[in-house]
Amino acid sequence: MAEITYRDALNQALVEEMERDESVFLLGEEVAEYDGAYKVSKGLLERFGDKRVVDTPISELGFTGLGVGAAMVGLRPVVEFMTFNFSFLAIDQLINSAAKMGSMSGGQVTAPMVLRGPSGAALQLGSQHSQACEAWYLHAPGLKVVTPGTPADAKGLLKTAIRDNDPVVFMESELLYNLKGEVPDGEEFLIPLGVADLKREGGDVSIITHGQMIHVALRAADQLAKKGLEADVLDLRSLRPLDVESILESVAKTNRAVCLEEGWSYGGVGAQVTSILMEEAFDDLDAPVLRVTQADVPMPYNKRLEAWAKPNVARLVEACEKVCYV
Amino acid sequence: MSELSKKTRKNSLDKEKMIELLKRMLLYRRFEEKAGESYAIGKIGGFCHLHIGQEAVAAGCIAPLRKEDYVIGTYREHTQALAKGVAPEAVMAELYGKAPGTSGGLGGSMHIFGSDVGFMGGHGIVGGQLALALGIAWGIHYRGGDQVCVCFLGDAAVNQGAFHESLNMAAIWNLPVIYAVENNAYGMGTKFSRVSETEMSQKSASHGVPARIIDGQDVVSTYTDFTEIVEEVRQGAGPQFVDVQCYRFKGHSMSDPVSGTYRSKKEVEDKTENADPITTLADQMFDSALLTPEELKEMDMEAREIIRRAEAFAESAPEPDTKSLYDNVYSEINPNGRLFFDGRVI
Ligand SMILES: Cc1ncc(C[n+]2csc(CCOP(=O)(O)OP(=O)(O)O)c2C)c(N)n1
Ligand SMILES: [Mg+2]
Numbered sequence: 001m002a003e004i005t006y007r008d009a010l011n012q013a014l015v016e017e018m019e020r021d022e023s024v025f026l027l028g029e030e031v032a033e034y035d036g037a038y039k040v041s042k043g044l045l046e047r048f049g050d051k052r053v054v055d056t057p058i059s060e061l062g063f064t065g066l067g068v069g070a071a072m073v074g075l076r077p078v079v080e081f082m083t084f085n086f087s088f089l090a091i092d093q094l095i096n097s098a099a100k101m102g103s104m105s106g107g108q109v110t111a112p113m114v115l116r117g118p119s120g121a122a123l124q125l126g127s128q129h130s131q132a133c134e135a136w137y138l139h140a141p142g143l144k145v146v147t148p149g150t151p152a153d154a155k156g157l158l159k160t161a162i163r164d165n166d167p168v169v170f171m172e173s174e175l176l177y178n179l180k181g182e183v184p185d186g187e188e189f190l191i192p193l194g195v196a197d198l199k200r201e202g203g204d205v206s207i208i209t210h211g212q213m214i215h216v217a218l219r220a221a222d223q224l225a226k227k228g229l230e231a232d233v234l235d236l237r238s239l240r241p242l243d244v245e246s247i248l249e250s251v252a253k254t255n256r257a258v259c260l261e262e263g264w265s266y267g268g269v270g271a272q273v274t275s276i277l278m279e280e281a282f283d284d285l286d287a288p289v290l291r292v293t294q295a296d297v298p299m300p301y302n303k304r305l306e307a308w309a310k311p312n313v314a315r316l317v318e319a320c321e322k323v324c325y326v
Numbered sequence: 327m328s329e330l331s332k333k334t335r336k337n338s339l340d341k342e343k344m345i346e347l348l349k350r351m352l353l354y355r356r357f358e359e360k361a362g363e364s365y366a367i368g369k370i371g372g373f374c375h376l377h378i379g380q381e382a383v384a385a386g387c388i389a390p391l392r393k394e395d396y397v398i399g400t401y402r403e404h405t406q407a408l409a410k411g412v413a414p415e416a417v418m419a420e421l422y423g424k425a426p427g428t429s430g431g432l433g434g435s436m437h438i439f440g441s442d443v444g445f446m447g448g449h450g451i452v453g454g455q456l457a458l459a460l461g462i463a464w465g466i467h468y469r470g471g472d473q474v475c476v477c478f479l480g481d482a483a484v485n486q487g488a489f490h491e492s493l494n495m496a497a498i499w500n501l502p503v504i505y506a507v508e509n510n511a512y513g514m515g516t517k518f519s520r521v522s523e524t525e526m527s528q529k530s531a532s533h534g535v536p537a538r539i540i541d542g543q544d545v546v547s548t549y550t551d552f553t554e555i556v557e558e559v560r561q562g563a564g565p566q567f568v569d570v571q572c573y574r575f576k577g578h579s580m581s582d583p584v585s586g587t588y589r590s591k592k593e594v595e596d597k598t599e600n601a602d603p604i605t606t607l608a609d610q611m612f613d614s615a616l617l618t619p620e621e622l623k624e625m626d627m628e629a630r631e632i633i634r635r636a637e638a639f640a641e642s643a644p645e646p647d648t649k650s651l652y653d654n655v656y657s658e659i660n661p662n663g664r665l666f667f668d669g670r671v672i
């Protein structure tokens with residue numbers, strides 16, 4: 001076990017999987033000579049050469065399609081988006097090609113690949129550079145969506161995603177790249193998709209969240225504890241496949257749930273989780289399920305307004321108290 | 327290609343090859359006619375884009391390829407799939423939405439695949455396949471193989487961003503891909519000259535990809551020119567852009583009239599009479615005493631019989647199971663977690 005950053009954990013995962021499997025290669029803007037816009041691919045060019053670590057032009061649609069096409073003939077591309085904000089230029093290839101390839105070819109052709117990069121807001125980057133993008137990709141069957149929130153998860157989940165036989169949308173966070181944490185050693189450190197992680201155990205309310213937001217949830221849980229309320233903090237880790245069992249288990253115990261996510265509320269992750277709770281845990285619930293999300297506005301630049309628009313500890317604490325009727 | 331070089335090669339094509347091309351085109355024509363008939367009586371649904379009039383493109387561009395080479399195309403791809411070696415029964419069954427169809431009836435007319443023979447699919451988003459072709463060619467380059475990837479596109483697709491992104495990257499990495507524009511002069515009802523200030527053959531210039539013009543109504547020149555291009559690319563010449571000039575004899579899709587406001591009846595009649603790729607080749611062969619009308623008739627009967635059997639197969643084939651809907655959405659069902667949220671029970 002070593003303490004390393006989220007960034008280095010991702011880097012290790014890439015190195016190990018590229019060493020293990022020759023069909024794995026990385027492509028994207030600035031991934032090679034520049035070492036990656038966020039330095040995730042540092043040193044990879046030197047180690048693997050320019051056939052396996054490929055700098056592309058700024059052509060998201062084209063290089064994402066390249067990834068899907070290469071996957072169709074048996075390679076395992078890792079496509080890096082400088083940030084997921086720019087993946088919208090490639091959304092046609094994600095939704096219309098990658099997600100549908102298996103089904104529309106009757107299983108003849110598949111697209112085993114990873115599409116990765118940071119998603120969500122950093123600080124004061126304005127509306128076009130600050131948005132959580134998971135809901136866009138969760139909507140489409142055929143894609144898997146993974147959102148690691150810790151260095152260990154970043155490594156273990158990326159390795160699994162690269163080995164998975166389907167297109168996996170892998171969303172990191174600009175705010176987490178420098179986060180340090182314990183990461184188990186060993187090339188076979190793999191975290192299965194579809195297994196949530198109970199980050200903190202309490203009995204009074206379930207906070208259901210993922211990605212960067214788990215850190216907001218843990219801080220809120222500390223504050224709640226001081227007020228005498230103990231929260232379960234469930235990190236979903238992978239949104240599709242989704243660990244429904246763990247969600248139901250937690251809510252069966254607490255009878256109350258608050259969904260916390262970075263993105264907008266309409267059609268978001270919390271909307272899906274709430275719907276599952278209505279359908280499958282109605283009798284367990286003692287209060288309506290609440291959601292804490294970003295305000296329904298494009299992210300503002302102004303520092304105070306940005307903080308107001310983001311989901312935060314105070315809003316989450318308030319929502320938890322509300323479902324506990326205190 | 328100069329006119330002269332075209333002629334010399336034309337003469338050099340042997341009789342056997344000409345007969346093969348003729349047989350191929352007859353098969354493609356009869357296949358599409360049958361598809362049209364079946365569509366009219368409701369056996370085939372959805373969008374259905376016929377290739378009638380453009381058979382020389384499928385025959386001439388695909389016959390020079392090896393089995394290991396790749397072809398990727400648009401929604402107007404039935405005959406290209408046949409040309410690459412997908413069985414007519416399986417393609418027809420797919421059009422009928424039946425279980426033994428190429429995609430188990432889940433793909434339909436616009437999504438025919440035959441990965442075992444290198445046919446990497448019909449793709450329905452104009453321009454989408456251009457980016458995929460880039461990746462297929464990347465795969466060849468990555469593994470150091472000598473295959474080529476032929477990417478068909480319509481004339482209208484050159485106005486998509488994907489076209490330019492694909493050509494640029496293919497050029498900087500010298501990838502083995504041939505962009506074959508089936509330039510039938512129209513994208514649905516829009517004449518190419520209305521949506522492009524420059525000529526087709528200029529489209530690849532800014533990417534440094536060499537361009538050629540081929541007479542796509544003449545299968546012999548299409549075949550000979552394409553054979554040469556394929557060999558060049560196989561030997562490392564890098565991406566090529568080919569303006570294959572052709573003409574669609576039917577409507578854009580089955581729901582579109584043959585002529586209408588965007589092109590005159592006379593224009594279509596002129597082309598059908600004077601530029602039918604099958605008659606053109608047959609006439610050439612009659613003139614050089616390489617074929618008799620009786621032999622042509624016999625070949626046609628053979629083609630019709632193959633298509634009759636394909637249609638009978640499709641007609642009697644079983645419907646896909648409802649359960650099969652979920653079989654290939656994911657190729658790996660993870661042991662943990664839920665992938666489907668519709669709550670449906672089969
Ligand atoms: C991105 C996109 N926009 C619009 C359409 C609808 N559409 C289908 S075919 C077509 C015309 C394409 O013409 P062309 O590329 O010349 O090919 P052709 O049909 O002539 O073979 C259009 C507009 C589409 N399928 N995809
Ligand atoms: Mg056209």
